[in-house]
Amino acid sequence: MAGDARTFEALFGSAPAVRARAPGRVNLIGEHTDYNGGYVLPMAIPQETRVELAPRDGREVRAWSANLPGGRIDSYVLGEERRGRGWLDYVQGVTVVLAGDGHALRGFDVAFRSDVPLGSGLSSSAALEVSLLRGLREAYGLRLDDVALALAGQRAEAGFVGAPVGVMDQLASSLADARSALFIDTRTLAHERIPLPPAVELVVISSGVSHAHAGGDYRVRRAECERAADLLGVNQLRDLSPADVPRAMSLPEPLGRRVRHVVLENARVLEAVEALRRGDVPGLGALLDASHASQRDDYEVSVPEIDLLVDLARAERDVVGARLTGGGFGGSIVALARAGSGAGVAARVVEAYARRSGRAGRVLVPRG
Structure with missing residues (x-):
C-alpha cells in the first residue's frame, strides 16, 4: 500500500x-x-x-x-x-x-x-x-x-x-x-454464513463477454417479473411456491417461464443451504446444474460462450456442478470442483474454451 x-x-x-x-x-x-x-x-x-x-x-x-x-x-x-x-x-x-x-x-x-x-x-x-x-x-x-x-x-x-x-x-x-x-x-x-464443505473448492472463470446492468435485457427481465407478479395478484414472485407454477404457465409468453425460473430458483437456494449443512456435495452440484439449465431455457440470460464454458467444466471428472453466475448476457461461470483440483480444472477449461470459441477466458478463482 x-x-x-x-x-x-x-x-x-x-x-x-x-x-x-x-x-x-x-x-x-x-x-x-x-x-x-x-x-x-x-x-x-x-x-x-x-x-x-x-x-x-x-x-x-x-x-x-x-x-x-x-x-x-x-x-x-x-x-x-x-x-x-x-x-x-x-x-x-x-x-x-x-x-x-x-x-x-x-x-x-x-x-x-x-x-x-x-x-x-x-x-x-x-x-x-x-x-x-x-x-x-x-x-x-x-x-x-x-x-x-x-x-x-x-x-x-x-x-x-x-x-x-x-x-x-x-x-x-x-x-x-x-x-x-x-x-x-x-x-x-x-x-x-454457511461454510463450504472441505471436500470442494470454487472455480470461477470469466468468459470475456461483458455485460451491463444499466439497460438492455436485464431491465427487461425485471419488468417481466413485475408484470407477472401483478397478473398473478402477488406483491413479488417470492410470494409464490412451486405449487403455483402450473398457474403461472398460463400467463402470456414468456412470463410463465420467467416465473418458473424465479420460483424454482428460490427452492433451489433453500435446498442448497440444506445440502451445504449436510455436506452433500453431489446434491449441491446437481442444484448448480439445474440452475444453469433454468437460466438458459426459462430465464434466457445465458449466451453461447457461457454455455460452452459450463459444458467444458462439467466434462471435467473433478467438477460436480457448474452454472452461469451473475446477471447473465455474458460474465462468468462458477463451478464446484473436488478440493485440490481447481487450478488444473480451470487451466484445462480455459485452454479448451480458447480453442473452441476463439476467446480468452480468464481464471479468477482459484487465484494464481
Whole structure:
C-alpha cells in the first residue's frame, strides 16, 4: 500500500487519511431472485476494490481510478451531482444517498484501485460502492452498520446510476467471506454464513463477454417479473411456491417461464443451504446444474460462450456442478470442483474454451 499512498500524494498533494477495501462476489446459486424478494447464496472472491481517501475543505469531490486510462482526476461539487458522467456516477450516487439520509459530508479526495473485472458478473460496481462507503464511514464517523451500508450502496446504483439491481451484490460485498456461502433472505435481510464443505473448492472463470446492468435485457427481465407478479395478484414472485407454477404457465409468453425460473430458483437456494449443512456435495452440484439449465431455457440470460464454458467444466471428472453466475448476457461461470483440483480444472477449461470459441477466458478463482 506504500506505493498507493505515494500515488495518492502525487495526485492530490497530501497523504490519504483513510484506507478501505471491499471484495467482489460470486453467486453460488440464486440468480435473479433478489429483486423478486427471494433467496441468494453468494460468496466473496479474492479480487477487491481498494480506496484511499482524505477529507478536504469545501464541497468539492476529486476522484481518480487506476483502472482508467489517462490518469485524469474527475470532480464534482456535493449537492450538485449530475448523472451521465460514467464511472463517476457511482461515486456521485453514494454521496447523494448519504446526503439524503442526513449524513453530513465535506469534500474529499479519493483514489480507487480494483482487480475485480468489469462486466464479468462479479459485482465490480458493488465493490466500488462498499469500499467508498467504508472509507467515508471511517473518515466522517458515519453511523452505518454493515447492512445499512450495503443498502446505501444499492440505492446509489439503482436510484442514481439507474441500474435496476437487487440488494444481493452490496450485501455480499459488505458481509461475505471467501470460505462461506452467505445465505440471504433479501426480503427480511436475515443472513447467515454457511461454510463450504472441505471436500470442494470454487472455480470461477470469466468468459470475456461483458455485460451491463444499466439497460438492455436485464431491465427487461425485471419488468417481466413485475408484470407477472401483478397478473398473478402477488406483491413479488417470492410470494409464490412451486405449487403455483402450473398457474403461472398460463400467463402470456414468456412470463410463465420467467416465473418458473424465479420460483424454482428460490427452492433451489433453500435446498442448497440444506445440502451445504449436510455436506452433500453431489446434491449441491446437481442444484448448480439445474440452475444453469433454468437460466438458459426459462430465464434466457445465458449466451453461447457461457454455455460452452459450463459444458467444458462439467466434462471435467473433478467438477460436480457448474452454472452461469451473475446477471447473465455474458460474465462468468462458477463451478464446484473436488478440493485440490481447481487450478488444473480451470487451466484445462480455459485452454479448451480458447480453442473452441476463439476467446480468452480468464481464471479468477482459484487465484494464481
